[in-house]
Amino acid sequence: MRIEVRVFSGLEKFLPNKSFGEPLPVELPEGGTIRDLLLKIGIPKDHVFTILVDGKHRSFDYTVRDGERISLFPPVGGG
Amino acid sequence: MAKFLRVDMSAKQAKFEEVSDKYLTLGGRALTSQLVADEVPAVCDPLGPFNKLVIAPGLLSGTNAPSSGRLSVGGKSPLTGGIKEANAGGITSQKLANLDIKAVIIEGKPADKGFFLLKITPDGVEMLSADDLAGKGTYEVTAICRERYGDKVAVITIGPAGEMLMPSAGVSNNDSDGNSSRYAGRGGLGAVMGSKGLKAIVVDCPKTFDAPVKDPERFKAAAKKFAKILLDHPVCGQGLPSYGTNVLMNIINEAGTLPTRNFKFGRFDKAGEVSGEKLAEVATARGGKATHACHPGCVMRCSNVYPMPDGKVCAPIEYETAWCFGPNLEISDLDVVAKLNYICNDVGLDTIEAGCTLGVLMEAGVIPFGDGQAAIAALEEVAKGTPLGRIIGSGATNAGKVYGVTRVPAVKGQGIPAYDPRSCKGNGVTYATTPMGADHTAGYAVTANILKVGGFVDPTNKDGQVELSRNLQVATAAIDATGLCLFVAFAVLDNPEGLPTIVEMLNAQYGTELTVDDVAALGQNILKVERRFNLDAGFTKADDRLPEFFSTEELPPHNTKFDISDNDLDEVFNF
Numbered sequence: 001m002r003i004e005v006r007v008f009s010g011l012e013k014f015l016p017n018k019s020f021g022e023p024l025p026v027e028l029p030e031g032g033t034i035r036d037l038l039l040k041i042g043i044p045k046d047h048v049f050t051i052l053v054d055g056k057h058r059s060f061d062y063t064v065r066d067g068e069r070i071s072l073f074p075p076v077g078g079g
Numbered sequence: 080m081a082k083f084l085r086v087d088m089s090a091k092q093a094k095f096e097e098v099s100d101k102y103l104t105l106g107g108r109a110l111t112s113q114l115v116a117d118e119v120p121a122v123c124d125p126l127g128p129f130n131k132l133v134i135a136p137g138l139l140s141g142t143n144a145p146s147s148g149r150l151s152v153g154g155k156s157p158l159t160g161g162i163k164e165a166n167a168g169g170i171t172s173q174k175l176a177n178l179d180i181k182a183v184i185i186e187g188k189p190a191d192k193g194f195f196l197l198k199i200t201p202d203g204v205e206m207l208s209a210d211d212l213a214g215k216g217t218y219e220v221t222a223i224c225r226e227r228y229g230d231k232v233a234v235i236t237i238g239p240a241g242e243m244l245m246p247s248a249g250v251s252n253n254d255s256d257g258n259s260s261r262y263a264g265r266g267g268l269g270a271v272m273g274s275k276g277l278k279a280i281v282v283d284c285p286k287t288f289d290a291p292v293k294d295p296e297r298f299k300a301a302a303k304k305f306a307k308i309l310l311d312h313p314v315c316g317q318g319l320p321s322y323g324t325n326v327l328m329n330i331i332n333e334a335g336t337l338p339t340r341n342f343k344f345g346r347f348d349k350a351g352e353v354s355g356e357k358l359a360e361v362a363t364a365r366g367g368k369a370t371h372a373c374h375p376g377c378v379m380r381c382s383n384v385y386p387m388p389d390g391k392v393c394a395p396i397e398y399e400t401a402w403c404f405g406p407n408l409e410i411s412d413l414d415v416v417a418k419l420n421y422i423c424n425d426v427g428l429d430t431i432e433a434g435c436t437l438g439v440l441m442e443a444g445v446i447p448f449g450d451g452q453a454a455i456a457a458l459e460e461v462a463k464g465t466p467l468g469r470i471i472g473s474g475a476t477n478a479g480k481v482y483g484v485t486r487v488p489a490v491k492g493q494g495i496p497a498y499d500p501r502s503c504k505g506n507g508v509t510y511a512t513t514p515m516g517a518d519h520t521a522g523y524a525v526t527a528n529i530l531k532v533g534g535f536v537d538p539t540n541k542d543g544q545v546e547l548s549r550n551l552q553v554a555t556a557a558i559d560a561t562g563l564c565l566f567v568a569f570a571v572l573d574n575p576e577g578l579p580t581i582v583e584m585l586n587a588q589y590g591t592e593l594t595v596d597d598v599a600a601l602g603q604n605i606l607k608v609e610r611r612f613n614l615d616a617g618f619t620k621a622d623d624r625l626p627e628f629f630s631t632e633e634l635p636p637h638n639t640k641f642d643i644s645d646n647d648l649d650e651v652f653n654f
Contacts, residue, residue, distance in 0.1 A: 008329045009322060009356060021329060021351040049313065050531055055335035055345075055502075055636055057535065071333035075313030077530050077569045078324030078355075078381065078398045079523050 001066035002027055005041065009076050014043045028064055035060045037070065049075040081181045081291075084204065086197060088275040089128065089187030093197065093204040098181050104589060106138030108164040109560035109605050110182055111153025115162055116608045118184070121615035125157035125267070126244055126274040128188035134175070134235070134280075135183075137562015141176025141290030142298065144584050145306040146564040148173045148374035150252065152263035154271045155616070158246045158432070158474050159491040159516040162612040165268050166520070166559055168373030168382075169252035169261030171233035174284040175199075176562075179291060185275050194242070194278035198228065201284060209278040214239060216425035216462070217251045217259035224281050225257050234259065236279040238427020239462045241269030245472030246492075247432035248273065251424065254373050254382070258394045261373055264429035265518060266493060267474075287375050291588075298587035305567075305580045309378050312570035314532060319381040319566060320370050324398040325355030327497075327525075332406070334529050335636045336502035336538065339406045340448055341438035342488045342495070345502050345634045349411035353401050358383060361413060371395065379566055385417050393417040393424070399519065402497035403434020408441060408454055415451030419458055426462045428472060433458065435475035435494030443482035486628050491516035491618070500625055501634040501641050503528045503538045508548035508643060512623045512651040514609035520565055522552035526572060533572030541643045549651050557602035561585070603654050610652060623648055 005024040012020045028037055034053075038045050038060075050073040051058045064070065081103065086093040105113055111133040123129035132154045139147040150172035156163035175183070178201060189195075196209035212220050221234045234253050241248035248269030251259045292298045310316040318326060331337045332350035339347040351357060359369035368384040371394065382395040396417055404410060404419040419437075423430045437454050440446055445467075446453040460468030470478050475494040479487035488495040493516030500507025505524025513521035524547050528538035536543040554572075558565055561581060571577030582593050613622075629641040 006333070008333075008354075009318070009326055020356040021354070050330065050529075052330075052333045055333060056539075057531070057537070071330075073330050073333075074318065075530075076318045076322075076326045076330055077314035077526075077532060077566070078319065078327040079519060079525060079566070 001030060003064055003066070003068050003070055005037065005070045005072065007043065007072045009074050011043060011047060011072055011074055015041065032064050033060065034058060034062050034064065037064060043072065047074055048072050081179050084180050084183045084199065086183060086185045087187045088185060088189050088277060091189070091195065091206050093206060102181065104591060105560065106181065107135055107149065107151040107560045107562050108153070108166065108556060109601060110135045111151045111164050112162060112605055112609050114182060114184060115153050115155065116612045119155055121612050122617070123155060125155045125160070125271060130155045130271055132185040132268060132271045132275060133182055135181060136172035136176040138560060139584055139588065140172040140562035141288065142292055142302070142588060143288045143376060144302045144563070145309055146377045146379055146567055147562045148376060149562045149564055150263065151559065152250050152268050154268050156266035156268070156516070157270045158267040159493050161491060161516065161616055161618060162514055162609045163266035163268060164515065164559065165250065165263035165265045167252060167261045167263040168564070169233065169254055170374050171235055171252040171282055172562060173287050173374060174233045174282045176290040177284045177286040183280070185272070185277060188274060189276040194276055196278055197280045199280065199282045212278050213242060217427055218425050220279055221253050221257055221259040224279060228281050228283055230257065233282040234279055235282070237269040237272050238425060239464070240427040240472050241273035242278070243464050243469070243472065244270040244273050245428070245469065246270060246477065247429045247472055247474040248427050249429045251427060254394070255375060256394070258392070260394055260424045262429065265431065266516065269427050293590040294587045298584060301580055301583040301587055305584060306378055308574050308577050308580060309567060309570050312573060314530070314569040315379050315566060319379045322355035322359050323370065323381045323383045323395060325358050325396060325401050327398045328354035328401060329356065330529060331498060334502070334538065336499045336529070337402065337406050338488070338497065338499045340409050341407060341442045341486060342499060345499055345636055347406035347409070350406055352411040353405035353413050353416055355398070357413060358385060358396060362386065367392065377564065379564065381566065387417050387421065388414055391421060393421045396420055399497045400430040400434070403431050404454070407434050407438045409449040410451045410454065412451050415455065418455055422455070422458045428461060431496050432474050432494045433471065435488055436471050436478045439475050439478045439482065439484050439487055442486055443484050445482060487626060489517055490625060491622050493517045498525055499634055500629055501639040502637050504541055504641065504643060505536060505538065505544040505547045507625060507629070507641050508544050508648065508651060509552060511625050511648050512548065513552060514606065514613050520555065522548045522555055523565070523568070524548055524551055526551070526569065532569050539637050539639050544643060545647050545650055552606060552651070553599060553602035556605035557598045560601060560605065606652065620649055
């Protein structure tokens with residue numbers, strides 16, 4: 001299955017030649033989780049604080065589905 | 080000895096007075112709201128002689144408590160008709176605290192026209208004519224005052240919008256670099272200052288961290304511990320110092336709750352172009368700064384310095400401002416956002432209200448969505464005082480009435496900020512119920528709704544939002560009394576040592592024996608005082624509601640409506 005990943009707020013340093021927010025298409029086997037995704041794209045788990053899948057908060061154990069938009073963030077805040 | 084400075088603008092006289100016991104342990108918002116409740120008739124005209132402008136440093140301001148330099152400005156709001164506390168960074172709070180001034184109370188109204196400047200120094204107070212400053216923008220006024228009185232002075236001032244008594248005029252003060260960009264922006268207190276004939280207050284004090292402390296050793300230990308608590312927290316210690324508040328743009332967009340095209344959509348496909356990451360890139364490339372402190376002693380340094388193409392500098396561009404002039408108007412050019420921000424700072428308008436109002440004008444078809452140059456041209460009308468400029472300065476609700484727009488994002492007459500209440504429902508509860516009118520800071524549920532700070536409450540589900548908003552509103556009121564920046568809440572919500580350490584600092588400074596429970600009681604009491612004022616001013620339950628369209632129009636991408644019942648909203652203040 002194919003998913004679309006976006007990383008922000010400094011996580012882009014782990015993805016060569018990608019800037020923040022730039023969609024990264026990733027092929028992942030059926031049943032793959034966010035944890036599997038991070039291993040595949042080489043982002044250390046302890047740098048990821050918020051995982052949004054189609055805009056909903058999910059955990060590292062979430063099983064990804066085809067076509068989902070996955071956004072990864074370190075700890076951020078403001079207001 | 081702590082003192083009040085009472086300034087009678089009818090007689091053009093200022094005098095110091097002793098602080099009675101009732102007010103000794105109050106500061107910041109607790110003090111401004113209590114003084115307004117005690118001294119201002121709730122039914123008075125906000126621009127008349129009976130309203131007062133109260134300016135107060137927080138309880139911990141002027142000490143070496145980290146990030147404690149927030150200033151509270153209070154009065155009856157000409158925008159909402161209710162009580163108002165607007166909270167600003169900048170360098171004034173620390174200076175007032177170091178002069179041992181607990182509050183400046185500005186009252187009365189001059190019978191004649193003309194503007195005045197109040198100069199406060201360690202030697203006393205002077206009232207000077209400011210007719211030569213009248214009509215000038217805040218940047219120029221601040222520069223002139225720094226030239227005349229020294230480049231270390233703090234300058235509180237209003238722009239032409241405040242002089243023209245526009246309901247969304249703010250009160251500015253400056254950062255250490257002289258930028259008049261630290262605003263007590265919301266609710267039109269700039270018009271209250273203008274109505275008093277007061278153009279500027281110059282505060283000269285050579286000290287920054289030497290406000291009186293009863294037990295300095297104990298205080299020092301607690302302040303050091305609190306700094307560590309802030310720096311150890313990932314948001315306060317790393318997130319905010321890296322990209323500033325505008326780091327929120329992308330996460331709020333990805334979460335689908337970024338109000339776009341006047342609250343029509345929850346995502347903007349060009350949000351990244353006006354985000355904190357982009358801002359840091361551009362600012363750094365142009366020789367600006369991605370991180371900057373709004374006052375000495377702040378460890379979070381969430382501000383920034385953005386050089387504009389015309390050679391001027393906008394410092395800072397905050398998230399809510401980037402949102403209101405960016406996605407809210409479908410504008411994706413950061414230079415346009417910076418220009419709109421700068422114009423507001425200079426003319427003296429609240430950015431959030433101005434952005435919401437431009438959104439209403441775009442909804443009405445007066446100017447097209449996405450047209451940055453048209454937005455700039457419209458905002459430039461404010462300084463000229465043209466009919467369009469005055470409509471813009473009158474805020475979103477008034478502009479909606481003038482142009483027949485019903486999709487007006489506002490509560491109690493004040494524009495709704497940068498988180499759509501349909502997919503960030505905790506903030507929706509806060510917007511509806513806070514005594515301030517729609518205000519994201521009054522109970523910032525974005526923490527648990529989106530940022531996963533202080534737990535997690537699903538932002539698209541109505542469950543748990545009333546309790547979340549209630550607890551945050553109480554905690555926020557208390558923090559606003561301390562002079563601590565609200566952003567300490569990120570750490571305090573996650574670290575059980577946070578609140579006890581704040582209490583320890585307060586006890587060490589004032590010789591009190593407060594407990595953590597007393598802090599909650601303080602927060603509750605502030606809200607009760609403010610609610611009572613609003614009730615007496617004529618507010619009812621009907622004022623604690625969101626505009627109709629939030630419960631009838633679905634917000635994509637989650638296709639949510641605001642569905643928290645009226646009964647549940649009425650339970651927020653059940654204490």
